[in-house]
Structure formats: C-alpha cells, structure tokens
Amino acid sequence: MSVLDLARAEIRAMQPYSSARMEASGGAIMLNANESAWAPPGDDGLGCNRYPDPQPQALLDALATLYGVRSNQVLVGRGSDEAIDLLVRAFCRAGQDAIAIQPPTFGMYAVSARIQGAAVVEVPLSPSFTLDVDALLAALRPAVKLVFVCTPNNPTGQQVTQAEIVRLAQALSGRALLVVDEAYIEFSDAASVAGLINRYDNLAVLRTLSKAWALAGARIGSLLANEEVIALLRRIMPPYPLPRPCVDLALEALSERGQAIARGHVEVVRQERQRMRAALAVLPGVRQVLPSQANFLAVRFDDAAAAYQGLLGAGIVVRDVRRYPQLGDALRITIGTPEENDRVLTALQDVFA
Structure with missing residues (x-):
C-alpha cells in the first residue's frame, strides 16, 4: 500500500x-508572466518585479x-x-x-x-x-x-x-x-x-x-x-x-556564519532556561514550573491572572495559556535575553511580595 x-x-x-515560473524561467527577456519590466524602488537587485521560484x-x-x-x-x-x-x-x-x-x-x-x-x-x-x-x-x-x-x-x-x-x-x-x-x-x-x-x-x-x-x-x-x-x-x-x-x-x-550565530543563541537559551526554571520555582506565588525542552517555560501560579497583569504592567508580555486543558493556572514564558529574564523575575517578585 x-x-x-x-x-x-x-x-x-x-x-x-x-x-509561468514553473513552466519556464531564466530567459534573457521574460514576457510570460505579465510582470512589470521595471524593478521597484529600493529593490537593490533582488528582482522583486519578477515572481519568485x-x-x-x-x-x-x-x-x-x-x-x-x-x-x-x-x-x-x-x-x-x-x-x-x-x-x-x-x-x-x-x-x-x-x-x-x-x-x-x-x-x-x-x-x-x-x-x-x-x-x-x-x-x-x-x-x-x-x-x-x-x-x-x-x-x-x-x-x-x-x-x-x-x-x-x-x-x-x-x-x-x-x-x-x-x-x-x-x-x-x-x-x-x-x-x-x-x-x-x-x-x-x-x-x-x-x-x-x-x-x-x-x-x-x-x-x-x-x-x-x-x-x-x-x-x-x-x-x-x-x-x-x-x-x-x-x-x-x-x-x-x-x-x-x-x-x-x-x-x-x-550560511556557515549564520549557523554559528544561531548555535550561540540556542546555547544561551538553554542555559537561561535552566536558570529561570530554578529561579521561578522558589518565587512566592509560583506553584510549579513544568520541565521543558523548548525555548519557553510553562509556569503554574496561585493567581495566574495577577501574575499576567503584573508582568503586563511592567511592560512584559507573556502567553496566557489558561484556556488550554489542564493549564487553567498557567502562563507560558518565552526565554529571552538574560536581561529580559531578570526583569521577569523582578516583576513577579513585586507582584507576589
């Protein structure tokens, strides 16, 4: 089968x-797709007047x-x-x-x-x-x-x-x-x-x-x-x-350079994920930090609504996942830069102080 x-x-x-691009491409004069013959302002050689592959x-x-x-x-x-x-x-x-x-x-x-x-x-x-x-x-x-x-x-x-x-x-x-x-x-x-x-x-x-x-x-x-x-x-x-x-x-x-940069950022996220999980787990108002293999942590709170509003008041937007099954007390927090993560911890300390 x-x-x-x-x-x-x-x-x-x-x-x-x-x-048209699937049927033919690469000719010196392209007149098969009803495109403009002129590149748009700011095109810088991209050729955006032509349909892409x-x-x-x-x-x-x-x-x-x-x-x-x-x-x-x-x-x-x-x-x-x-x-x-x-x-x-x-x-x-x-x-x-x-x-x-x-x-x-x-x-x-x-x-x-x-x-x-x-x-x-x-x-x-x-x-x-x-x-x-x-x-x-x-x-x-x-x-x-x-x-x-x-x-x-x-x-x-x-x-x-x-x-x-x-x-x-x-x-x-x-x-x-x-x-x-x-x-x-x-x-x-x-x-x-x-x-x-x-x-x-x-x-x-x-x-x-x-x-x-x-x-x-x-x-x-x-x-x-x-x-x-x-x-x-x-x-x-x-x-x-x-x-x-x-x-x-x-x-x-x-590219080789791009992959090196991405690997460096991924390693920072993995280190920060570990640090944030440990730091969040001991905060007052936090019930549980779920183990994660991603670039975020799902966190259970005594009062998830207060945590969400407190973070928002500090200029920090996280994902409210309380509508999901089994997560009625949870927020999902993406791992940011170390400085951004510190601001999350400070804001939550202020909320539940």
Missing part, C-alpha cells in the same frame, strides 16, 4: 495549476543538508502553518475524515482541520503532560488520516521519545500519516526523527526557521516527508509561496 492511498482521491487525480533549489538544498534528508524530501513554505494546512486539505475529506491531537498542544492542527470540515479526535496528554501511546492508538478510528505529535510540545515543553515515535509510525502504517512537529527541537537534548522518514513512508516531520533561527518574521517552514507526499502537496500549494527577500534571509541564516 502506498502512503498516497491515504490521501483524497480527487487531490491525487486533479490537474495542478501550472504557473516556487521552491528555490538553493534553499531546498540548504535545508536538506541541515536536516539530513534529500532535497526532494523537503517542501518549504510560509511557516509550519502552511504545511499543516496543506496536509489536512490533501488527506482529509470534509465531513468524513479526521485528525488526532493530544491536548494541550499547538492550536493550528485543530484550526486547520475545522476549516477543512474534518473532525478532531482529542486524546489528552497525561496529568504529567506525557504522551500515552496506548491511549492514542486505542482512540483512533478509520476516519483518522493524520496524527499530529508535537515534540517538544507547545505549550508544555515535554519531549516525546524516538522509541514512541517509531512505535506510532509502525502502528499507523497503512492507516494514517504521523506528523511530528519539531518546531522547538533545536533547544532539546533529543535528536530529530527526520532520519526515520526513509524507513517509514507514513512519517512526516515539521521544521521551522521561526524559532532557533530567528526568522519568525520571514515565515519559512518545512515539511520533511516521503517524496510522494512532497510531490502531492506541491500540486495544491499556492504558486508563489516564498517572497524573494525571505529566501535571501533564510540562505544567510543557513
């Missing part, structure tokens, strides 16, 4: 849109090298959100199919499913926010075509082991596509599971340049998967997803 048998038959059969080969090659896969196993788009949306649209028929998630987790999985008219099967994380593989597998029904697993999980920060991912991939073979979201993996002690996609054709991995690579504003995310899955999603992807300036920023970030 091919993993594409899980996808919507009408998507597999459709004739994709063929953009839908999947720039230089960026695909750089990402493939970074993630340890082949370039034809990479789909790059506007953040991980676009890949999530494409997966749901390609594999889930409205009113018939479903996805499975483990709340509390990243909200866009469910949002994308509901926009598509797909059901959402929820299998809550354990009270300690670990994944219960047995419970997840027991809850699945034939309608579930996509199983999303976020590791490290957002907003709780816990890690799912590679052994658990392997067990899920094996159990879901021929039944569903397992989508592992590794948006925060660079901050973790664990290795990526991207190397497993050659063993399991029903495994896909989400990666992003928004976090460790400091490119949240450029919106560059990747899906790593079986070549057939990548080719299918390219058929339904909008024709020009990647702005030229964003591609240039990504290539600079992935």
